[in-house]
Amino acid sequence: MDHTNHVRLTNxxxxxxxxxxxxxYGPDDEKIGSVDHMHVGGFLGIGAKPVAVSANQLDFMRDEDGDVHAVTxxxxDQLKSMPEHHD
Structure with a gap:
């Protein structure tokens, strides 16, 4: 997927x-997970094994159809090696 024409989300x-x-999406445009939930402070739970990452470490955008996605x-494998996040 070519993300160059996608519109970045505002804060x-x-x-x-x-x-x-x-x-x-990861560096090779591979689907690596999805946002499961969001916490105060901008931390997200991502993936089948939820891990906590900061929203500012992802580049969120909308594609031509208006669908929101992010690249990182x-x-x-790096996400899988992170500690599992528990609510």
Missing amino acids: AELTPSILEGATI RWTK
């Missing part, structure tokens, strides 16, 4: 209602 758009369910430099 005001980084809300649970917009981000939850967003697909996360992390790989699926």
